[in-house]
Amino acid sequence: MNILPGRRAATAATVIALGGLGVVAAQAPAGASTFSTSYTCNSILGTQSISVSGTATATPNPAKVNTSVHAAVHVATTLSSPLSINSWSATLTADVSGAQTASFPLTGSGGxxxxxxxxxxxxxxxxxxTAVGTDQFRGGNLSLKANVAIFGNITATCTPNSPRPVAETLTVTS
Structure with a gap:
């Protein structure tokens, strides 16, 4: 990660902290669960608290043991980027608890x-x-990477604050 001096550092850090999340008043897809939580993000600017709301969907639900489930999450926040972003990518870890304990990555990118x-x-x-029962998905660590013409790639890492709400519940049958 590049360390940028003064105001440019603050602007660049703000860009990455905001680069992967934004405000959109979108209607949740049918069957989507809604959630709202807070994260603490660290970047070259320092530590920043953000609020995140969104929708999560697991498909199919109910699912069968040893059958792949597709998880999709849409997140939104009131933050916006003060500089133009050429492209961005995000990785969110989904933490699973209930019938089994696991985690898996969710990724996305934009132009x-x-x-x-x-x-x-x-x-x-x-x-x-791999187990019959009920599983709950919660948002885990979030990594945001933005490419800004002036600064290049800038990364922020965000950790969810407790308590972490259940974003989606999955029923698994045999």
Whole structure:
């Protein structure tokens, strides 16, 4: 990670902290569960608290043991980027508890975003349950990477604050 001096460092850190999340008043897909939580993000600017709300969907639900489940999460926040972003990517760890304990990555990326425009992060991934029962998915660590013309790639890492709400519940049958 590049260490940038003064105001440029603050602007660059703000860009990455905001680069993967934005405001969009989107309707949740049918069957999607909603959640709201807070994260603490660390970047070259320091530590920043953000609020995140979103929707999560596991498909199929109910699922069968040893059959892949597709998880999709849409996140939104009131933050926006003060600089134009050429592209961005995000990785969110989904933590599973209940019938079994596991974690798996959800990833997403996007293209150009004009300065001061709200953006969204849509991430998705697959997980294969191996036990019958009920599993709860919670948002885990979040990594945001933005490419900004002036600064290049900038990364922020975000950790969820407790308590972490259940983002989605999956029923697994045999």
């Amino acid at each position: 150009s975003i004009p300065a001061n425009q709200s953006i969204t992060a849509d991430v998705a991934g697959n997980w294969t349950p």
